[in-house]
Amino acid sequence: MDVNQYMGMFLDEAREHLQALNRCILELEVSPENHQLLDEIFRSAHTLKGMSATMGFHDIAEITHEMENVLDLLRKGQQQVTSGIIDLLFKCLDFLEQLVEAIVSGAAVQLDTVGLVTRLREAAAGKVADAKPAAVEAAVVPSAAETVMETSHVDLNEIDQHVIDVADQKGLNAFEITVTLSEGCLLKAARAYLVFNALEDFGDIIKSVPEVDEIEKDNFDKSFTVVLVSAEETDRIQQAVMAISEVEQVAVKGLAAGSPAAEKANAPVQAAAKEPGTEDTASSVVATTVVHKSKVSQTVRVDTDKLDSLLNLVGELVINKTRLDQIGSTHRLHDLVETIEAMDRITTDLQSVVMKVRMVPIGQVFNRFPRMVRDLARDLAKEINLVIEGEETELDRTVIDEIGDPLVHLLRNAIDHGVESPRERTAAGKPPAGEVRLVARQEGNNVVIEVIDNGKGMDSEVLKRKAVEKGLLTQVEADRLDQSEALKIVFLPGFSTAQAVTDVSGRGVGMDAVRSKIESLGGNVEVDTRLGQGSRFTIRLPLTLAIIQALLIALGEEKYAIPLSAIDSTIKVNMSDIKTIQNREVILLRGSVIPVVRLEHELQVPEKTGQENEELYIVIVQIGERRAGFLVDELIGQQEIVIKSMGTLLGGIRCIAGATILGDGQVALILDVAALM
Amino acid sequence: MADDQQFVAFRLGGEEYGVSILQIQEIKRMTDITRVPHTPDYVKGVINLRGSVLPVIDLKTRLHFASSDYTDDARIIIVRFEEYSIGMIVDAVSEVLWLPADQIEPSPDFVGELEAEYIRGVGKMDGRLIILLNMENVAAI
Structure with a gap:
């Protein structure tokens, strides 16, 4: 069988588990006594191990296996959670992440897996020498669920037996069906699911060993057993199950009403002698399963x-x-x-x-930052408290995918350049730990994301001086800038204020890339700072890229859409209001001179017949500080439009940003305002 | 039959052309076409095909015919490629026909280099000549 078809699913889930592990271990660092966290970490590691082993990624399986050993000791309290252990666990995550990403890129990575495994083993062995030696080995199969696995035959409790009795009275039969999957079956859970599906066509499944939950998680060996209540014949059931591929063997056995113990003899898997009290174990497993169930949210992955x-x-x-x-x-x-x-x-x-x-919550992007900030703060010997707010704020999927890198840059800058070292901070009368806040919120049709630090802030005079030194501005240009204009220097290509280039930031490629990325998403970024008190970067993004508000205008027979976000106002003018300065047409608006763009000329609109109107409409557009007036024939109205791509063939046409379909089915082009100014 | 191929035959001026049926998504009547500025003259614009925006080219202009007005017979043939679809306007669609492989000849020598790029071969059928187009090159805007 081809494993590639499951690759996407595997990668998605592996990343999710790594994300969860990262988050939990971070929390564990703060509250080492939290056993729930340990359980969660353990579960994630365990699932990851199972998945990767199935897919044949043995490096990942090996590391997670060793992680489990260490985690189990922590869980059992035989080892304390120390910062050394936390670091080691993080190290493991880094390895795992690299291994997973290597699968994606197809590149071979040279990682010292052996070294890591050795360290994990040492950690596991470290303090347990005096504990019972069996513990280390037992660590591999620790969960309650797996204890059930060993006794994989059906123990019917009173309730089950009662159900069978009732069914019997209705003329239905109960069957104990043991299904064995073939050796080397990948995704056993999926096969088991098919079996369950097939069986449910015949009647009701009242019990399964192992529990359905465990089967779904692949926590079973080759075989599982279910009890089915059905009106069907043994043969039909057997045939139906055998028809599913990769099912090696199906044993169907009738269960008589009123005789609970009689059936055990034929139990398929080596029947471990049933000790008194097993019944209790079984019921306690049921109880835990219920808890698990509530945790699994009902979601479907969709392309x-x-x-x-x-x-x-x-x-x-x-x-x-x-x-x-x-x-x-x-x-x-x-x-x-x-x-x-x-x-x-x-x-x-x-x-x-x-x-x-x-729409996806922005928390998906924010999730990976606590870990990054922690590592960064460590490398730079700074103390940073990262405060995240508004992670439930939702954004269009396409924006979410793109916003991660710019945020990484802003955070790195805040930590590297913004927040001072503890010594400097104490000297300045501030608490030694700096604070970096990452805040998201919705404002109308926009989402605002802010990165705020309480570090040293930026000195506009220093920025100007650096810009001149680097030849980005002339002295004259620099002198003319006011405070807020001077701050925008940080977005100039090639600008960096770091004295030395560190591997964190300071290569000077960051901020202009940040700005162009955000602008390509239809947003903008602003900066505000107070010397000695910190800086604030504010990113404003549209909620969605797919639907925008637009003004529809007519040029002759043709209709065009102008994004409302770029429009300042519309005015009605007479032909005579248009003046020329050095042969360029301009109008005067509230005392400022604005260049006029004749759209029909720029857009090669076919010549109109008839007289030119004396009354004209001008749409004043604004991008950043620049303004221009678009001369149009008619204003049709404001409308919500769905942006459609024009396809690869017509991509990148000058002056046109895209197309949309109007109510009457016609296609209208969306103007690229910046290109027309 | 194994080597036979099915083609959609259509008219351009006085000549008959063909495109492999496997490349054709559908054939549409003429519809409103929105002109797109700053494109070559053979790009007539874009149309709305059930919610997607598709470019449409005038095949006659593309193949350097003198252009003429569209009649009621004019059709837009939607050709599908791996990554995108494109519409092309033809004078009329005549029929769907089978051409045996041995009735297809490489493009004749006398066509210019430019035209040869667009032509895959010439099919012969009952005395008719059907010029088979190389759609990849024709559609490359």
């Missing part, structure tokens, strides 16, 4: 491409609804109009649900 096409379809539905609407009103069909009104509500809901489906 974003599929979501995109769903969004497209909904858009198409809306367009067709508008057409129906028009037919209804032209032909005065009242019944139709009423129906369409109902449909209107549904499509509006549908649209907002689809948009919401694409």
Whole structure:
């Protein structure tokens, strides 16, 4: 069988588990006595081990296996959580991350796995010499669930027996079905699921050994046993199960009502002698399973491409609804109009649900920062408290994917350049630990993300001097800048204030990359600072890239959309209001001179027939500090539009940012305001 | 039959052309085309194909024919490639036909180098000549 088809799933889940491990170990560092955390860490490591072994990634399996040994000792209290152990665990995570990413890139990584494993073994052996020696070996199979595995035959409790009795009275039979999967079966859980599915067609499964939960987690050997209540014949059931691939053997056995113990003789897996009290173990397992169940959230992984096409379809539905609407009103069909009104509500809901489906909490990006900040602070011998707020704020998936790197840069800068060393801070009368705050919140149709530090802040005079030294500005230009303009120097390409280039930041490629990334996402970034008190970087991003507010305008017969975010205002002028300065057309608006752009010229609109209007509309657009006036024939109105790509063939056309489909099904082009100014 | 291929035949001016049916997604009547500025003259613009925006080229202009107005017979043939689809306007679609492989000849020598790039071969059928297009090159805008 080909494992590649499960690769995507494996990678997604592996990353999730690594993320969870990172978070938990960070928390553990703060509260080493928290046993729940240890359990969670253990579970994640265990799952990761199982998954990677199935997929054949033995390095990962080996490391997680050794991690488990150490974790188990911690769990049992035979070892204390020390900073050495935490570091070691983090080291493991780094290794695992690199191994997982190496799978993605297909590159071979040379990691000292052996060294790490040795260190883990030493850590495991370190303080347990006096503990019972069996503990180390037992550490491999520690969970309660696996104890059940060993006694993998069906012990029917009273309730089960009662169900069988009742079924018997109704003329239904109970079967004990033992399914053995073939050697080398990958994704046993998936096979087992198919078996369960097939069996549920015949009747009800009232019990399974191991528990369904454990089976789902792959926590079983080759075989499992279920009790099925059904009206079917033994043969039919056996055939149905055998029809599933990779099932090696199926043993179906009738269970008689009222005789609980009689069936054990034929139990498929080596029946460990049942000791008194096993019954209790079994029921306690049931109890834990219930707890586990509530933790598993009901989610489905969906390819974003599929979501995109769903969004497209909904858009198409809306367009067709508008057409129906028009037919209804032209032909005065009242019944139709009423129906369409109902449909209107549904499509509006549908649209907002689809948009919401694409939204992801920004916590997904924030999650990886605590670890990064911790490591960075350590490397730089600084004390940093990272405060994260608003991680539940939601953003479109596409934005989420892109925003991580810029934030990493801003955080690194805040820690490297912003926050001072503890000694400097104490000298300045501040608490030795600096604070870096990462805050996200929604403001209208925007999401605002702020990176705030209480470090030394930036000196605009220093910034100016550096910029001149590096030849980015002339002295004259620098002198003309006011405070807020001077701060923008940090975004200039090639600017860096670090005295020495460290591996953290200071290569001077960061901030301008940050700005261009954010602007490419349709957002902007601002900086504010107080000398001696800290700096604040504010990123403003659109909630979604797929739907924007736009102003529709007409140029002759053609319609275009201008993103509302770029529009300052619209004005009506007379031909005579347009003046020229050195042959460039300009208008005066509230005392400032604004260049006029004749869109029909820039967009090669075919010549209009007829007289030119005396009254004209001008759309004043603004990007950053620059403003321009677009001369248009008509303002059609403001509208929400769905941005569509024009495909690879027509990508990157000058002056055009994309296309959208209007209510009447026509395509309108979206103007690239910055390119037209 | 093994080597036979199915083609959609269509008219451009007085000539008959063909495109492998495997490359064709659908054939549409003429529809509103939105002009796109700053593109070559053979790019007529973009259309709305059930919610996606697709570029459309005028095949006659593309193949250096004199362009003429579209009649009611004019159709947009949507050709699909791995990464994208594109529409091309033709004068009329005539039929779907089978061409045996031995009835397809490489493009004749007398066509210019530029045209040869667009032509995959010439199919012969009952005395008709059908010029088979190399869509990858035709669609490369």
